[in-house]
C-alpha cells in the first residue's frame with residue numbers, strides 16, 4: 194500500500210496585499226478564495242500536516258497518483274523561463290490554467306535555498322544555519338499568497354528569511370551587496386510587464402542573477418522534490434521554524450541611490466539637494482517604482498509635481514508598466530510637456546527597465562536609450578565596447594562608432610547580452626555598457642546588474658552636469674545625430690504544435706531558415722556573423738552550436754537587392770518565453786520590409802512546407818499590404 198501525502202492546503206496562503214504604506218489590505222479578487230490565515234497565525238502546524246499526513250489509496254488510484262505527480266513535476270519544470278521562473282498565478286486567462294501554484298513556488302524556493310546553502314558551504318566555511326536570504330515582490334495580487342510560499346520554502350531549506358515587502362528587482366540584488374544587510378541571496382517575485390494574472394521569481398546571489406541553466410537545475414530539483422512528496426516517498430522535509438523578519442531595505446536602498454547622485458554631481462552650491470531647479474515627472478505604472486519619486490528625487494530637491502501612477506496597484510489599472518508600452522510613453526510625454534519638465538521617467542513593474550522622455554517630449558527608449566547611455570558611457574570610458582541585442586539599427590552602430598566605441602551585436606534576452614559583456618571583459622575587451630532594445634541595461638560599474646533605476650540615475654547625473662557646464666540643451670541633445678530606421682517591423686508566428694513540442698519545432702524552423710540562407714536559396718540574403726562588430730567575430734552564428742545552453746535559436750541576415758544594394762536586415766528567432774517565432778526587420782528602402790516579408794513567405798515558408806507548423810497569418814498580411822492593418 195502506498196501512502197500519499199496531499200499537497201499543502203491552499204489555506205496556507207493568505208489573500209491580502211500591502212498598500213504603499215506597508216499596511217495589509219484584502220485583495221479585490223484572488224484565486225485562493227478562502228480567508229486570510231497565514232499573516233495572523235503560525236503555520237508550522239499546517240505545514241507539518243501537509244508534509245506528513247498520509248492517505249490510503251487503491252492500486253488504480255496509485256497509478257493515477259503517480260501519473261499526476263509526474264505531470265505536476267513536469268509543470269514545475271516548465272515554469273522555467275530563461276533565467277526566470279514565470280507562470281500563471283491567477284485564474285482569468287483564456288485557455289491557461291494556474292500553474293504557478295503556492296505549492297510549486299514553495300518547492301522552488303526550498304530548492305533555491307538548498308542550492309544557495311550547498312554553493313556557500315562548497316565555496317567557504319559558512320555555517321548552514323546562518324544562511325540569510327531576503328525576498329521582495331512587486332504589487333501583483335498573487336504576491337502575498339506566493340510570498341508565504343517563498344517564506345515556507347526557504348525556511349524548510351533552513352535559511353533565515355528577511356521579507357523586504359514591496360521592492361524592486363535591482364534592490365533585491367543590492368540587498369546582497371549593501372554592507373548593513375549583505376544577505377547571502379535574494380528572491381524577487383515579479384512577472385515584470387506581463388498581465389496581472391502572471392507572476393514569477395528572479396534569483397540572486399552576491400555574484401548576480403542566476404543564469405538559465407542554474408534556474409533549470411533549481412526547477413528540476415523542485416519538480417523531483419514535489420513528485421516524491423506527492424507520492425508519499427522519501428523524506429518530506431523538515432518542518433521549518435517560520436520566522437518572518439520584516440526589513441525596511443527600500444529606505445536604505447533609496448539612500449544609497451541618493452548618495453551616488455550627490456557624490457557624482459558634487460554640486461558647488463547645494464550638495465545635498467543637487468536637483469533643485471529641475472522638474473522631473475515619473476510614471477511608475479502602478480508598479481514598484483513609485484519610491485524613486487518620494488524617496489530619491491523629492492529628497493534631492495527635484496520638483497516632481499505631475500508624476501503619476503505612483504501608487505502600487507497589482508491590477509495595473511492604467512496601462513502595462515513598461516517603457517515599451519505606447520500608452521505609458523505617450524502619457525509621460527504629455528505630462529512632460531504639460532509640466533514643462535526637464536525629464537520624464539517610465540519604469541517597468543519591477544524597475545529593472547526604464548525609459549525616459551526629454552524636455553521636448555521626445556520618447557527615449559529602444560535604440561535611442563541605448564544611444565543616450567552609450568554617449569554618456571563613451572565620454573567616461575573612451576573606446577569602450579557596447580553590447581546590445583541584434584535588433585538594433587545600423588544607425589546605432591554608426592552612432593557608437595562615431596564616438597569611438599565598438600558595437601557588439603548579440604543574442605536577444607537580457608541575460609545573454611549581460612553575460613556576453615561579462616565574457617568580453619574577462620577576455621580583456623573593456624565593455625562598460627550592455628543594453629537591450631527592451632530597456633534592460635547593465636553597467637560594469639554597477640555590478641553588471643540589470644537595473645532601470647541605475648540607468649535613470651546616470652541620466653539624471655548627466656542632465657545636471659550638462660547644466661552646470663553651461664548647456665541650455667536637455668539630454669535629448671546628446672542623441673540628435675541618431676537617425677531612426679526608415680522602416681522597422683516585428684511580426685510573430687505561433688508554433689502550431691502541442692506546447693511540449695513547440696520548442697523543438699520552433700528550433701527546426703529557425704535552423705531550416707539558416708540552411709536556406711547558407712545554400713543561397715534566398716536571393717540577396719547573407720547570414721550576418723556579427724553586425725559590424727570586431728570583438729568576437731561570428732558570435733551571432735556560432736553560439737547556436739556551442740555547448741553553452743541556448744535559450745532560443747536565432748539568426749540575422751543582411752538583405753540587399755540589385756537596385757539598392759544592402760538596404761536592411763532580418764532576424765528570425767524563437768521567442769525566449771512563448772511558443773512563437775519572432776521576426777524583426779529593418780530597411781532603409783521604402784517597401785523594403787514588405788519585400789523581405791514576401792521573400793520569407795514565398796521562398797522559405799511556402800517553399801519548405803514549414804507553413805504547416807507555424808501560423809503565417811501576420812507574415813501573409815504584411816506581405817500583401819505592407820502593414821498589419
Ligand SMILES: O=P(O)(O)OC[C@H]1O[C@H](O)[C@H](O)[C@@H](O)[C@@H]1O
Pocket residue numbers: 605606607608629631633767768769770771775
Ligand atoms: O522572446 P520574446 O518573447 O520577444 O521576449 C524577449 C524578451 O523577454 C523578456 O522580456 C526578457 O526580459 C527580455 O530580455 C527579452 O528581450
